[in-house]
Amino acid sequence: MRISVKWLKEYIKFDLSPKELGERLIMTGSEVDEVIEIGEGLDNVVVGRVEEIKAHPNADKLILCSVNVGDESPIQIVCGAPNVYEGAVVAVALPGAKLPGGISIKKAKVRGVESAGMLCSMKELGIGEEHGGIMILSEQMRPGDNLVEALNLRDTILDLEITPNRPDCLSVLGIAREVSAITGNPVQFPTVILKEDQKRIEELTSVEVLDDYLAPRYAARVIKDIKVGPSPAWLQERVRVAGMRPINNIVDITNFVMMEYGQPLHAFDYNKLSENRIVVRRANEGEKILTLDGTERTLSNDMLVIADAEKPVAVGGVMGGADSEVDASTSCILLESANFYAASVRRTARKLGLRTEASARFEKGLPSELVIPAIDRAAQLIRKIAGGKVAKGIYDVWRGAESLKELEVNSNRVNKVLGTNIPKDKMMSILTRLGFEIYDQAECNQTFKVKVPYFRGDVSREADIIEEVARIYGFDKIEATLPRSEGVEVTPSMDLVLQDKVRTILIGCGLDETITYSFINPKAYDLLRLPADDHRRRFIQIGNPLTEEQSVMRTTLIPSLLEVVARNAHRGVEDCHIFEIGATYIPEELPLRELPEERRTLAITLSGHRSEESWDAGKEKVDFFELKGILEVLFEELNVNDYEIVPSKDVIFHPMRQASIIVQGKNIGFIGEMHPDILEGYGLKDRVQALEIELKPLVDFMNRHIAYKGLPRYPAVLRDIAIIADKSILSRRIQELIEKSGGSLIEKVHLFDTYSGAQIPEGKRSLAYSIIYRHKDRTLTDEEINVVHERIMSVLTEELGVEVRK
Amino acid sequence: MREELESIRVQCLNGISSVTIHDDLEKLRVKYLGKKGLLTKVLRGMGKVSPEERPIIGSIANEIRDELEEAIKTRYSYIKEKEKAQRFETEAIDVTMPGRRRSYGKKHPLTLIIDEIKEVFVGLGYEVVEGPEIELDYYNFEALNVPPDHPARDLQDTFYITDDFLLRTQTSPVQIRVMESQSPPVKIIAPGKVYRCDSDVTHSPMFHQIEGLAIGEDITFGDLKGTLTIFSQRLFGKDRGVRFRPHYFPFTEPSAEVDISCMICNGKGCRLCSNTGWIEILGAGMVDPQVFKVVNYDYSKIGGFAFGMGVERIAMLKYGIDDIRLFFENDLRFLEQF
C-alpha cells in the first residue's frame, strides 16, 4: 500500500518527518517496505518552452529544439521524442542534473551538434510510468521555474505492508486514523455535500440481488450528462503516486476514492447495460465475460457476477467487463459501491488468477457501512470534475446492518497479559483515538466497555483490545522479563537423543551429514529397478507439486544420497562418505485416510577412497566391509549387541554383496554394494556401498544397563586354529560353533586371516581364527586348553566337514 | 710381574680407546678382565711372587682392574651415545610434511544451528518435541485459527496430498498437538521440516522451522520479550539490539515480529537489511484465546506465548550464505566448511 505523505497530510496534521512517521508506523504494526522520495535529484530540472524546432543535420530521427529556460537567450537541445511541438511547455534537465533513473546530464555533442540539456519523460523524472514521449506541461507554467516547485512534486511515498487483518489500513484515511492514534491529533474527514438532481434513481434503474450471502450490500447511483476526459493534474498525480495509471476522470475518481476510503468502486456505462439495470447473481456454469484487461474469462457457478438483464458485466469484487466500460463516448454512468463476501472473492480471484486492487481489499473483509460514504464521495467528485447530474437517491440493497460489537475490558487483565502497569485512562484514550467508543465506565471500576467501530472487523474479543492497547502504547515500553519458573519437568525425547547420538558417532567415523528433500522424483523408483510390487513403491503423491522431480514422498533415502554422490562426483568430488537421518513416509492405506508413519531412518553411502589422501597411504577404495565396520561401531556405541547380518536378495544391490540387518529378530534394514546397473543410471562409475536402517527399534537399547566387569587377574592363553572350508559356509556359522563348543573358557574369538587361491582347492577358502582362553579364577594349564581346543577342532570337522590344518 | 701388569694395562687402555662398536668393547673386556682373561692369567702366577710382595701386587692388580673396568664403562657410554646420535641422524623427518589424518565428519550446518538453538531453550527449561510433517488441514490451519478461505492461507502456499492431508507449512501444529495431550504448564520447542510451494534464492520448497510455546498461569508479553531477547543475543551476540514490532498472526494476539540490529552495518543501513538497520528473525505473540478454546484450556486462568523461526534464515545470516539451495545440494566442499 503506497501512501503519499503529502496526501496523508490533507487529513491529519503531524510534525513528524516522513522518516519518523515511517518509524512510528513500523512500531505500531504497519511495516514500511520502502521509502520513496519523489522529486529527489530534480534540482536542475526546470520548466522550459520550445520556441523553435529545426531538423538535425546528421540524423533523421533527431530534432534541434531551441528552448527558453528563463535565461536571456534560449538554449539548444537535441531531442528524439515524437511529441514535441513548437510552443510546448516541457521539463528540461540542465547540465548537472542527476535524474532518478540514473541519467547524469552534461553538455554534450549529439551526432555532432551541441546539446545543452535534455527534455524529459515522466519515467525519466521518476514521477510516472508512461514513456510515450516527453512530459508536456501546462502552458501557464513559467519557463525557468524549478519543476519540483512548479508542479509541487516534492513528496515521500511510504510503501506499507498492511497485515491481512487490517483492510481498513488499505486507505489513506485508515492510515490517517493510525497516525491520529500515534499523535493524538484528530483526523479531518472530507466533507461530502452532494447536490442531487430532481430525477429519482428508481426511475432510471433497478438493482436486484439474487444472492445476498455473496453480496450483502449493493448500492448504485446514476449520474447523467457527464463529460469523460483526462483528469486534472492533481487527480492524475494522486492516482500515480498510489501506483496506478491515470485513465480518464471517471475511472480515476473511482480509484481515488478507493485509495481514500478503502472501498472499491466501479463505474458502468449506463447505456451499455441491457435494460439499464443490475442483477447481482451467481454466474451460470461456463458463462463467459471479457474483462477490462482484455481477457475472456470462463466463469463457474460459485462465482458472483454483476449482470445486466442479459449477461455478466463484471466479476463481483474482482474486475469489470470490457463491454460496459466507460470511454470517451460515455455520457451516463451507473456507479457501483458494494460489499461482497470475502471468502468468495478470494476464491474467485484465485480461480481466475486475477488479483486486483479491489479483490485484495474485498477478500480481507470490508464493512458494509463503508459503501454509502464512498459512493457519495465519488458522486461529489464526479459532479465537480466531470460535470453531470446525480440522480436523486441511492439504489441500496442491503441484507441489513449488524449491530456494533460491544466488549467489556478489564484493565487489570490487560496489564496481567502484557506484564505492564498501564493506567486505565491511558488505555481508554488509546482506544478512543482508534475510533472505539468508550461507555459504561466508572472511576472506581477496573472494567469499562467499548463499542468497536464498524471498520474494525478484526476486533471481536478482549485479546484484540489488548493488542490495540499494546501496539499503540508501544511494545518497546513493555519491560522484558522471564517467566517465573513453574517447575516443568523436562524429559528429553529418546528418539531425539538417539538421533543426536547416531550423528555424533557417524561424524566420529568420518562421515558428513547431508539433508535432502523429503520429496523425490517417482522415476527414482525406476532407477532403483524396483519391481511393480515392491513395498517401496507404495509412496504418497503430492497433489500440487512444484515439479515432477519433487512430487512424491520418499519411502527410502537411498535415491537422495545417490543423487548427492552423483552431484559431487560430477563436480569432481570423488570420495563421498555421507549419511542422512530423515523420515521415510510409509502410508497405511492409499489414498491416505490417516496420517502415514513417518519412519526415522538412517542411510549411509560410501564411495571413493577409504581414507583421506596421504603421501604414504595406499589408495584403497571402500568396500562392503568398510561400511559394515561403521555399522558395527555404531551398534557397539548404541549398546546394540543382539543383531545379525544375514545374506539377502534385494534387487538394488550386487547380488553377492548384500545383507539384511536383523536386530532382536526384526529386520530393520539392509546393507550392500549398490547394483552396477543402478549406479550406471546415476552416471556413477565408482562402486557405492549403502546402508539404510530404521532407528526406532534401536531406542530401547539406549537405556540398557551397563554393569562393570572386573579386569582379568589371570593370564590368557592364545591359540590359533586354521581351517579349510567350503566357501558356502558362512564365517559367522564357524565362529558361533567355536564359541559354543569352546564353552566358558573362551574369552574371545577373532578371524585374523582368510585366503583362497593357490594351494587351496577350488570352491574352498582358508580361515584362521585366534582364540583367547582364560579362566577368571586361576591360571589355565596346557592340558585343560588342549582338551577344549581338540574338542573345537573335532566339532568343526564333524559338523561342518571342514579340514583343520595342523 | 709389575711390568707385566703395567703392559696389560697399557695394552688394554689402548684397545679401549680404539674400539668403536659395542660388541668389540665386550670382546676386549672378556679378553682382559674375563674369567680366562689376561689379567686373571697373570694373577695366577702370583705363586712365584714373594709373600711380602703379594699384597702389594694384589692391590696393584685390583687398582688396574678397577681402572680398566671404569675405562670400559666410560667407553661404553661414549659408544652408546654416539650410536644414538647416529640413529637420530638417520631418523630425521620433515616435520612440515602433512599429518596422516583421522577423518572426522561434519554435522550439516542446519543441524548445527538447530543444536545451538535447542541448547539455549533447553537451558531455559524447554522440552524438545517433534510432530508429523504430513499433517491434517485441521492442525496446520483450522485449529490455529485459520479457517478455509482465510486470507492468511495465501501467505503460505501449501502442498496438498488430499483435501484433508497436507505437508505442514509451519511447525505451529505441534503447539496444538502438545496442548491436546498435556495440561499446563507447558514449555516446549519443536524443530522440524516444513514445506511451501515456493522456490528461489531465498525460498526452498522444504525448509526448517523451530516452534516454541510457553504456557503457564502468569506468563506475560514481557516474558516473551525477555525470553526472545536472551535467545537473540545468545545466537547473534550480546551487543545486538532487539526490537519487537507489532504484526499479525492468526494464532497469536498480540503478535510481534522480532528484529535484531543488522550485524553488517550495526544499524546504519546496508543492502542486507534493505537500509532499515534491522533484520527480522522471529515471529511471536501471546497465544490467541481461540487456540486455547480449541484445546480446552481455560483462557481466563492461563496465558502463554508462542514463537517460530526459520532455521535456514538464521543459518544464512550467521554464516553469510546467500543462496538457500546450497543447504540441500550437499556439495561436500560446502558441508565441510562448518
Ligand SMILES: [Zn+2]
Ligand atoms: Zn545493515
